[in-house]
Amino acid sequence: MLEKIDNKLSNYGSDTVVKIDPELIEAYAKIGMLYAELKSWPESIAYYQRSIALSPNSVENYRKLAQVWLQLGKKQDHIASLEKAIVLELELEDSEDLYHKPEVWAKAGDNLANAERWDEAIVHYQRAIEIEPTYHQSYQKLGIAFAKVGKIEDAITSYRQAVELSPESGHDYYLLGLSLARIGQEEDAIATFRRAGELLEQQGQIELAIEAYQEILKLASSGDISFKLGMLYAQCGQFSEALTQYQQALQSQSGNPENCAKLAVILVQQGLGEQVINCYNTVFQNKPESAKHYHNLGIVLSQECLIDTAVDCFRAVPQIKKPVEEVYDYIWRGLNELGTLDEDYISNNISGEEAILGKTEYHFATGTKYKFIHISTLNEEDEDFLAEIGVSLDNLRLIQHEGDGFGRSSSLEIALEETFVNFFCGTTHTRIAEVAKDVYPFQRSIVETGYIYTVDPFTGRLLRSNQSFYLATNADQPMVVYRFVGTEVFYLITGLYIGIKLFLYFPLRELIIAIQPLWMKAFVEFGDYAQIINKFKSYAVGSWQQFQEYILFPYKKSTASIWGVLNHLYHPFFNMLQSYQDLYEHQNLAKLESVVVGYHNLLKIENIFPELAICPIYNASSDYELFNLILEKKLMVLMLSISRFWLSQKLADRMNKAALNDCSIPFLEMVNNTRQHFPLVWIQVRNNTRVCLSQAQVIADVINNLQANYPDMGVIVDGWSRQEKYVAADESAIEKDLQTLKEITSLVGQSVSLYNAIGFKISEKIVWSQAIDFYIAPFSSGIAIFSGVANKKGVVHASQSVFKTEIPNQSARREQGINPSMVVGIEDDMDNLGWHSNYYCDWKDIYQECLKIINST
Numbered sequence: 001m002l003e004k005i006d007n008k009l010s011n012y013g014s015d016t017v018v019k020i021d022p023e024l025i026e027a028y029a030k031i032g033m034l035y036a037e038l039k040s041w042p043e044s045i046a047y048y049q050r051s052i053a054l055s056p057n058s059v060e061n062y063r064k065l066a067q068v069w070l071q072l073g074k075k076q077d078h079i080a081s082l083e084k085a086i087v088l089e090l091e092l093e094d095s096e097d098l099y100h101k102p103e104v105w106a107k108a109g110d111n112l113a114n115a116e117r118w119d120e121a122i123v124h125y126q127r128a129i130e131i132e133p134t135y136h137q138s139y140q141k142l143g144i145a146f147a148k149v150g151k152i153e154d155a156i157t158s159y160r161q162a163v164e165l166s167p168e169s170g171h172d173y174y175l176l177g178l179s180l181a182r183i184g185q186e187e188d189a190i191a192t193f194r195r196a197g198e199l200l201e202q203q204g205q206i207e208l209a210i211e212a213y214q215e216i217l218k219l220a221s222s223g224d225i226s227f228k229l230g231m232l233y234a235q236c237g238q239f240s241e242a243l244t245q246y247q248q249a250l251q252s253q254s255g256n257p258e259n260c261a262k263l264a265v266i267l268v269q270q271g272l273g274e275q276v277i278n279c280y281n282t283v284f285q286n287k288p289e290s291a292k293h294y295h296n297l298g299i300v301l302s303q304e305c306l307i308d309t310a311v312d313c314f315r316a317v318p319q320i321k322k323p324v325e326e327v328y329d330y331i332w333r334g335l336n337e338l339g340t341l342d343e344d345y346i347s348n349n350i351s352g353e354e355a356i357l358g359k360t361e362y363h364f365a366t367g368t369k370y371k372f373i374h375i376s377t378l379n380e381e382d383e384d385f386l387a388e389i390g391v392s393l394d395n396l397r398l399i400q401h402e403g404d405g406f407g408r409s410s411s412l413e414i415a416l417e418e419t420f421v422n423f424f425c426g427t428t429h430t431r432i433a434e435v436a437k438d439v440y441p442f443q444r445s446i447v448e449t450g451y452i453y454t455v456d457p458f459t460g461r462l463l464r465s466n467q468s469f470y471l472a473t474n475a476d477q478p479m480v481v482y483r484f485v486g487t488e489v490f491y492l493i494t495g496l497y498i499g500i501k502l503f504l505y506f507p508l509r510e511l512i513i514a515i516q517p518l519w520m521k522a523f524v525e526f527g528d529y530a531q532i533i534n535k536f537k538s539y540a541v542g543s544w545q546q547f548q549e550y551i552l553f554p555y556k557k558s559t560a561s562i563w564g565v566l567n568h569l570y571h572p573f574f575n576m577l578q579s580y581q582d583l584y585e586h587q588n589l590a591k592l593e594s595v596v597v598g599y600h601n602l603l604k605i606e607n608i609f610p611e612l613a614i615c616p617i618y619n620a621s622s623d624y625e626l627f628n629l630i631l632e633k634k635l636m637v638l639m640l641s642i643s644r645f646w647l648s649q650k651l652a653d654r655m656n657k658a659a660l661n662d663c664s665i666p667f668l669e670m671v672n673n674t675r676q677h678f679p680l681v682w683i684q685v686r687n688n689t690r691v692c693l694s695q696a697q698v699i700a701d702v703i704n705n706l707q708a709n710y711p712d713m714g715v716i717v718d719g720w721s722r723q724e725k726y727v728a729a730d731e732s733a734i735e736k737d738l739q740t741l742k743e744i745t746s747l748v749g750q751s752v753s754l755y756n757a758i759g760f761k762i763s764e765k766i767v768w769s770q771a772i773d774f775y776i777a778p779f780s781s782g783i784a785i786f787s788g789v790a791n792k793k794g795v796v797h798a799s800q801s802v803f804k805t806e807i808p809n810q811s812a813r814r815e816q817g818i819n820p821s822m823v824v825g826i827e828d829d830m831d832n833l834g835w836h837s838n839y840y841c842d843w844k845d846i847y848q849e850c851l852k853i854i855n856s857t
Helices: 002-011 014-020 025-037 041-054 059-071 075-090 102-114 118-131 136-148 152-165 170-182 186-202 206-219 223-235 239-251 261-269 273-284 290-303 307-315 324-335 343-349 357-367 380-389 393-399 411-423 441-449 518-522 526-542 544-552 570-585 610-614 623-633 649-662 665-674 695-709 728-747 762-769 783-789 800-805 807-813 843-856
Strands: 371-374 452-455 462-465 468-472 478-485 489-495 500-506 511-514 558-563 594-597 617-619 635-638 680-684 714-718 753-756 774-778 794-798 821-824
Touching: 025 041, 025 059, 041 059, 102 118, 102 136, 118 136, 136 152, 136 170, 152 170, 170 186, 170 206, 186 206, 186 223, 206 223, 223 239, 223 261, 239 261, 239 273, 261 273, 261 290, 273 290, 273 307, 290 307, 324 343, 324 357, 324 526, 324 544, 357 526, 371 380, 393 452, 393 500, 411 441, 411 452, 411 462, 441 452, 441 635, 462 478, 468 526, 468 623, 468 635, 489 526, 500 526, 511 526, 526 544, 526 623, 544 623, 558 570, 558 623, 570 649, 570 783, 594 623, 594 635, 623 635, 649 762, 649 783, 665 762, 680 695, 695 728, 695 774, 695 843, 728 753, 762 783, 774 783, 774 843, 783 794, 794 843, 800 821, 821 843
Parallel strands: 371 511, 558 594, 558 635, 594 617, 680 714, 680 774, 714 753, 774 794, 794 821
Antiparallel strands: 452 462, 468 478, 478 489, 489 500, 500 511
16 A cells, blocks of 8 residues: 555656646645655645645645644644634635634534535534534534444434533434434433424424434334324324324323324314224224223214214224134033024134134143043942932943943843834834844944934933034044933944944033943043044034034934045954945845045945945045035944954955956056966065064065075065055155165065065055965054955064964954964063064074975965
8 A cells, every 4th residue: 555655656756746837736735645644744744735835725725734733633733724724615704703703613514514524524513612612503413423423422422412501402302312222222212202202392393203203113112102193193284194103002002092082083084084993993803991992982073073983983893702712612512402502603703714623622622621430440439420410320331232342242232222223113123133243233223223322321211313423533543423412412432443332421511431341441541532522522613503403404314334434454354344244245235325435445345345336425535524524414424343353255255356346457467477476475564563673684584595495486575555545644654665675675686576566556455465375474454465355374473462462363353264374573672562562573483484384385
């Protein structure tokens, strides 16, 4: 930088410049400026003085010379140069008196401020104050200049001195408030702006008063300031802005609607009555105290003879909505004959969007305390309670009558059910024993008559109902709920994978009485009962109009079976489908008038039982949709299930035929090509619970060792299946199993013929399983295909816990069933044994069992 300035100096050296033109004033001034940049003060002074000598009327040179004197601390010389500059600039007479007048310095400062030369303006304003310390205007202008250069503390000091000298100056208070706000002193700023606004109003400076009040609202909401602003806007004829401030004044917690009435009157007089009332509607909607505000405003308007708007104000008083939670309870009580059910009351207090399922279920879950009793574990307190409310234990046991919980119904239960049915049949004698062989007695009654029967828990009076509902637990277990009206409304909840009677629910008392066998407690805990009821309540309240129409429907409802609500194969195959076969064999399948298909449609029921194809088949894509479909179509539903695990050969034949018809020709050709292999082995992988740890390596070891002895062997690797329609959750499970297949592929020899069945449809797997020689699988619902339908030999590996309870019984669950060979694994956590435990398995054990099967083939 210095080098650059030296170069410039060389261009304006004294010898060169003077020789060219001694009168070249600008050259001397530039040299002086460059010396000043180098802080060579004496040289700079010399050249400025030479320039002034050549041009004694140069205001700019005197100002620059003054700055140099200031740097040297020569105050008198500094002031003298500034005074000369001011005299020349203002064309004043060369008088000593004029040099020392503060207004002269202030005026010079104003000129510099207008040119935005704030640093120089500050010096001039300070000189004016130095000459006259009580010169008020200089303090104000000095504060402005300080603020412009960012010296806020100095600005505040100047403004405070200005306010002290002129305490009635609203403008000074306004400027002080701006600077206080800039450094975060909000409380002082608000007080200062408030004082500024008051003074400016008094002095008729309305626009600046508005600005002062606006600054307050930037810092904090204030009802009285909004009101003041509204009045000032109205005074200026800015009624739209006045209306905005009126609403803000109402909204502010510090605002007082009665104090705002004066502004409201002005706005109504300007034709803004509707807008004023709309402000009230916006601010006071759903507030309990709102009515009095509408009334008070109406009275004020009436006093001002604004009668029409006063009447409109009274008409506009909003109907205060009840809390939605209170309305939920109101609806639920009304649906259960515990109170009225006024549609106008509900529609006035709750919108459809407010009755969302999650919100209602959360309300009932957090706002309801249930009393739980299990009929099989009654204590003295329970018995006293039941006696107190009038519930008979004998009546409860009659309701419970469904055998031992495994569904093995005795002739006694069937006879009792027939008694219930014939109580309502008049002279016609109905035999439900002939409806089916293994279907539950209460389900047979529904198929035969369209009703479910029981006794009143209080009086023992026989009851029947054709009101049914569906929902699923959070664990995706299906539940069918039946509503009875006896001494009071109560519900019988049935379900799980075998459709058993589980518990009773009494809405009046929020009482739950479990009637399920104790062994079922592992599947449904008391906490699950509450979750089921809370979800049921939320569904009923969310669709309360359809629910009410359904329960008031006076005619017989269409009998419908529910299919496609379990996301696995075992129980649909061994419990549910066999119940349809049972009905067919007893010539009662035609009594089902429709079928409701849920969101886990693994196989098309109408393909397996073409007899149902003539029935209406309703499809639902969600739990809640299925619930509403039953209401809309006025259905009496049941989830058919036989009272034991069983799959007959006739059913297997039906399933094979239906699956074959559902497969494409290219797929069938591919299956036929795999028959060339021997042995053709079906191997299933699993990635949920009950997983064989290191399964890829175990499977690969088995394959490699079998292939060494049987080089023409073929292997089908199976896993998660796709359903009849797309289900997003299936895709992630399929992807996990495909990753396991990838690991297996990397571990087996390249000559092994591997086929992928992961992600295929159930119908395709049923067909393909007919071609295999044997299977290897963990214990899972997947074995329902190759062990159940195909009835093939195989090796099942599982943990000790599963082995003890499940595997030994497989052959008894299939007509002419083949029991699998069993390989017992060791749980990975011996301290936490359980049915869902993962386990380790030795491939050699599986391999040896495979050799036995091959040698016996």
